[in-house]
Amino acid sequence: MADPILLDASAWLAFLLKEEGAEPLEKLLEDHPLLAPELIRYEAANGVLSAKRSGRSGIKSVSLAQLLDMVWEFPIEPVPMKAWWRKAENLVQKHSLTFYDASYIACARVLDIPLLTLDRQVAKVSREEDLTLVVHGQ
Numbered sequence: 001m002a003d004p005i006l007l008d009a010s011a012w013l014a015f016l017l018k019e020e021g022a023e024p025l026e027k028l029l030e031d032h033p034l035l036a037p038e039l040i041r042y043e044a045a046n047g048v049l050s051a052k053r054s055g056r057s058g059i060k061s062v063s064l065a066q067l068l069d070m071v072w073e074f075p076i077e078p079v080p081m082k083a084w085w086r087k088a089e090n091l092v093q094k095h096s097l098t099f100y101d102a103s104y105i106a107c108a109r110v111l112d113i114p115l116l117t118l119d120r121q122v123a124k125v126s127r128e129e130d131l132t133l134v135v136h137g138q
Contacts, residue, residue, distance in 0.1 A: 004033040005134050006108035007076060009043040009100070010119040012036075016044065016070060017051050018058035028116060028134065035111060037103040038078040044071045084110045095125045105131060 005028070014022040015029055048067040051059060059067065087106035092099055101122050108115035108131055116134040117123055126133055 002032045004035055004111075004113050006104060006111065006113050006115045007034045007036045007040065008104040008115065008117040008119065008122060009040055009047065010122070011116045012040065012044055012074075012076075013047040013051075014118055016048060016067065017056060020058075025116075034074075034076045035079055035107070035113065036076050037084060037107045038081060039100065039103060040076060040078070041071055043100060079107050079111065083107070091125070091129070095128070097121070097125060101125075105129060108132075 007029070011025060012029075013019075015025040045068055048059075048071060049064065052064045052067060081103075084103060084106040087110055088099060088102040091097055091102040091105055095102070097105075101119065104115060104117065104122060105126055108126070109129065114132040114134045115122075115126055117126070123133055
């Protein structure tokens with residue numbers, strides 16, 4: 001089995017919402033054990049709700065209930081807040097990040113695993129923090 005990766009909401013939502021160019025994510029998400037901060041399911045549920053309400057074309061044939069089931073059932077191992085909270089607190093102050101974004105970077109740092117993100121700011125700060133990133137399309 002492949003090495004684990006830390007998944008952030010930007011990459012997961014691109015996959016769930018069938019965004020253009022997100023096809024390579026499917027193989028990554030299938031081939032690697034996935035970990036994420038506990039909050040990822042809340043963030044993803046809110047993202048699919050917003051997308052459904054706005055009539056996003058890639059998910060018109062999928063009901064909100066089906067999308068929320070996908071969020072709930074997707075195999076992601078949650079990492080408890082206690083493990084990464086202090087590191088996220090430091091990152092927020094150092095880089096002026098949202099706590100959401102800092103949580104993904106902190107979690108990957110604490111677990112010492114690569115981070116999969118499509119968020120430019122998260123990727124930029126991750127590189128500044130010498131964190132390994134999973135390159136979209138690998």
